[in-house]
Amino acid sequence: MTDNAPVRVAIVGAGPAGLYAAGHLLDNRDFQVEIDFIERLPTPWGLVRSGVAPDHAEKKRIVDRLFDFTLRDPRVRFFGNIAVGEHVTTDELAQWYDAVIFAHGAGSHNALGIEGETLDGVWGAREFVQFYNGHPDQAHLHFDVSHPRAVIVGNGNVALDIARILTTDVAALAQTDIADHALQALRNSRIEEVVVMGRRDLEFAAFNNPELEEFDREGAADIAVRGGLVPPRSQLEPLAAWRAHRRFEIMRALTARPRRGGGKRIVFHFLATPVALRGNGRVKQVDYVTNSALRSGGTVSYKAGTEVETLPAGLVLLACGYRGSPLAGLPFDAESGVVPNRAGRVLGKDGALSGIYVTGWIKRGCRGIIGSNRWCADETTKGLLEDYRAGRLAAGALQRDELCDLLTRRNPDVVMFDHWRAIDRAERLAGRGAGRPRVKLTRTDALLSAAHGPSRRIAARSAEPTAGTVS
């Protein structure tokens, strides 16, 4: 390791993508590094906090712990409640630091492009997931759960999460860290059936097998299949991939289970594509067509039928994938929803921008599981360190202490690591009496109160300089 000044890196977004990138940078032994996380929310962990389903406590705990070890490293600082575009600009970050890694993920979802998507009662899955996970942006939303049927369009893992949350016994959810407002909403739910509608058939459906297998647990909803058949064992192609075999086996077991009665049910509706959402101001039904699968060789394609059928529903959740959204000052490819880049180096009009990188969903599109970010970040950080070694990074204009002072001036309500610890502590202690891992604080005010203590907040409220003014 050189004894030269450390490479100073800002990482925008303290979710899995950014945290894996930090991990790789910390693990390099050629250069000293100093990392500042710039996070819009007062809390770190990104989708681990606001995406992973509340009933996946063990998964959350493992990942939480992993990232906790990164964030507590003395070379890392956390600046939460600092929004790019509001408190700082991308240009400023580029100027202040030797390098900036943008890892802000996906701020939007893929639209279907059909009639009725803007009706009341139609939501992006992202909004609903963030709602039940207590994301401050969605804490105020109201989902209409008074109709007996909800339709989820798309059948990836997110769709399965939502189907599970909508059908799980509320008493069981009350033992998790699900947001209290979501618990309240689900208590009043009259939903009896959740339809998971997907274009493809069971063999090629987007979810992973372990997620499907999870429905094989006590108290899980009844499972039915509509549209694509589950072939009897004897009809299985002997050469079908083991993965396909396994999912047929799982689905066969799930559908053959005796009905539990009185409970809710989930209907997997394969080979169906919505063509319109209808209702008078508020969604009342999903119009869809049935697809046929055309197999040739190893590939399969789907042909939409012409006969339109109708399914009444009061809640429609669009789970056809997340999508990146543009960030002011950063190139954006609206077509693919990512920041144009080569192996993580952000591309401007005239090639790679010096010292600007991306990792995670905003780099590669919204694919993969949490762990996929590890490899993604490895590529990005290798490029960054290579650029540093080659002298391609312009030195940042501000020193470590100056940055801290400046960010604190830009937002006196900045949440640093110890403040986050205070939030974490408050949430966990609140959960203790109720036998829950934590009770999430879901409103920014409450989070900041826990972070700083109520008195400190009021005192700090005076100066609020805006982005672009170097104070």
Next chain:
Amino acid sequence: MTRLKSSFCRICEPACPLKVHFDDSGMPVELSPDFENPAKGVACHKGLSFLDIHNDPDRLNWPLKRTNPRSEERGEFVRIPWGQALAEIGSRLRDIREQHGAKSIATYAGNPGAFNSVWLLFAPYLKQALATQFRFTSNTQDTSNKMATLAEVYGSPAAFKIPDLDNTDYLLCIGTNPKVSRWTLMSAENNWEVVKDIPRRGGKVRFINPRTTESSSVDTGPTLRIKPGADAYFLAAMLHEVERLTSFKADIVEKYGRNVDKLRAFARKYSPESVAHVTGISTEEIRAVAREYVEAKSAVVYMATGANQGRQGMIAAWLTEMLQFVTGNLGRRGGTYKPNGLVTTCAPVTGVTKIESSLGTLEVIEPGMSVPLPANLMVPLMTSGDIRALLVIFGNPLLTVAGESEARKAYENLELIVSLDIFQSATSEMADYILPTTDFLERQDINLVGSGLQQRPNVKYTAAMVAPAHDRREEWWILSRILQEAGLESPQDGNPNRDWGTEAIEKILANQNLSIEKLQAQPSGTVLLEPVPYDLVFEKCLQHPDKKIDCFPAKFEAMGLFERFDQIYAELSAESDDVLKLISLRTAYMNNSWFVNTPRFRAGKERDNPLHMSSYDIERLGLVEGEKVTLGTQFGSIETHVFTDDSLREGVVAMTHGYGQDKSFGMRVARQNAGSNCNELMPRGPASVEPISNMAWLTGVPVTVAPCAL
């Protein structure tokens, strides 16, 4: 084309067979298990990752000399040629000897030396040539209680026996996590199935531990979660029950026992009822275990590091030996026995050396190197001026012995520190000279340390797989040359090209009529030794002149071990339930501090060594997971953070040692993921040491845990 050569791992006792894969240029590129080796055992991730250590860019390659004062935390080192390093060290040692006497030069040998047969064979030579009595090793941190006990009970500190895992009907493990630690003072093939086979054939496995370890599962057996530091009382109550149930009627007791009546009298004192409170194990549970043990057709009690370090390791080791003996489980199939090995005799105790020091008269058992002076006294002996120079042979005593901060001050004032190591450890950082040694791929070796302790007795030989890189040299050569330069007797005298290492290996192999050549002609360089009868233990191990087993050694009484036993009993009985006890936690990713600089073992939650606590204690103290806390004892305090671990008994917290690497400037990965050094908290000074064995007290230490102010 990949070429393959057979070798074996030298990280811990099993000496697992390895295949070394070479590329065309002759560089080792991969290690894999050697399934063809007749001695069996499948190398684990540690051994298979050893190329990470071999190729570590932070390895020491040249002799280094410090150019700035030791009071500066970070050493400035310059590379010097061997000739200069040896000459300078030699002349400084000579001066120190002349001025302060031979005794003023202390040696400390660390744990890796146990897995380096040439060093093991050279150590007695160094002891003699250097003529220093201030010899220290890591033994007084982990095992010397066992050697000291064997010396008293059997008349030889080397009278080790091993459990017959293949045939036993009952295995009671105390203070040990063999699935992770791979057994200690025994060399079993790395194959956990051997333990799972015990219940499969109708036997039972039980664990006594303050935490439910990785070893304890539905496939093996349950854990009785004992209070830390109470193993000796549990064992005493076991003996009580065994006496009640059997009256020590085994034939061998009559035949080989000495002082059996005194043992009986001791046993009668400690009923299960009387120890239920201090052990935290109910009377019924203790009775049930004792009954199972007595009723099993054959049975083994195996106690190890956790009990060794709990300040009454000798009592625990003695009671373990006694339980085996009085139930007739010594020297029989399914019990404990003495397997065949390269060293065919257990050297008898020849006496005691008395060492005068400013701390009074210190004693060590002769012969052998197994019960050295207490490492806990190194610092006081340095401070008092008894010790002026320190020679460290692959050890890191600054971090592994109790009290780092105090040690730093004492080390600073030494006249000379020389460290032989493969890495620039925290201790090396303080040295005047750091001398680069070889790793196990760079030297020839045999599996000496496990010999006589093996489940499947075998002798393995490996040639050096690669020549030592750069200026790395074997320890025996370095030390022989230092002796010469210091004007002391050296194997190199008159013959600078003498290959002492090979001679030493050949000499010990000759015990079994073997030679390097014969071994090299065998598949995987390995010969299986003939099994010996179980009852050979009585011939080999009984080394008192009367060939008896001393069931109640007079020295125990004379040195106050029994009095201490009662005092600690009173102390534990009076202790409040709120007291937290810190135990030592073994993880599969660290072996003392071997892998502290290996990136793949230092990722994720292995980045540092948090304080493990049960949810119960976390909630009781109003803490939360991840919270920064100060961990304190009367001896020191460190900062760490809380990690929930419900494998722990309530009231027990655990940490892994080998961390606190923030000043190991030459080990970049370790330093970046420093963790904190729990040995800073450990008791030190003369009172911290167990009489006779010189063992340090390193587990079951009362601690306080308090949140750090935000």
